[in-house]
Amino acid sequence: MKNIKKHNNMPDVMAEARKSKKFQTYSENAEVRLKFGIEVYDAREKQGISQQKLAKNIHSTQKVISRIESGDVNVGIELLNRIAKNLGFCSNNFAEIFGCPSLVKIIVGRSETSNTKVQMSNEEVGYRAEFKTNTNTINK
């Protein structure tokens, strides 16, 4: 049988592109956009909201939501804030998107060592508010 795996007379454009310095940067940028898109899609589906409804809630269009979920557009901070609030994102969502450790885990870990009782809730809306509240509790 002909060894097809060795039969390769067509230039491998993808392999060539991987050698480019820009490739890594573009790839990392795409990863964040895609992870955000997946989080939006999953949260929206879980809550049974259509793209149309979400778009209406955040004063945008269905086309924009579709492109965000596909990771095709770079979302500005204001739109990101509106989406996060509307879908009830918490620190775990952002930890997933940005690949950083969950704030909840860090804070709970710290509170355990200092014997401070901290009540955490994944249902809190907005990771900033959640982070602020719990950091204040720890500081006390």
Added chain:
Amino acid sequence: MEVVYYYDASLKCCPVKKYFSQYNDNVKLLAEISKKIEMIAQGNGIPLGSFSKKLTGCDSFEIKQRKDKNTVIRILYFLRQNKMILLNAFEKPDNYDTRKEKRKIDKQLELAERYIIKYKLNENLYEKY
């Protein structure tokens, strides 16, 4: 999961690899496609978010990548024995109403189905991604 290109013996090339060759000067587009493929492969080929989905009535899945304002690139793949096999790729306009356009798309989908049959008959029909 290993990602591979389907190799078509009659065409003497890998359709997806051939399709990518037209974007040799577009590193950004290739990086974005590559990341999508990588993320799906990490999840054992299961479609993620809304940029990938299982095609109705087919054994294949698709990955969508926006090329420009009005065009989306569709990359078709299927899963077989821990391999994610990239079958075929083509462009689809956002809006089309002509029968000719629809026929073009259907032809590409049919081609992908034919590639699956050929691959199942000879599982050596692939090249490394």
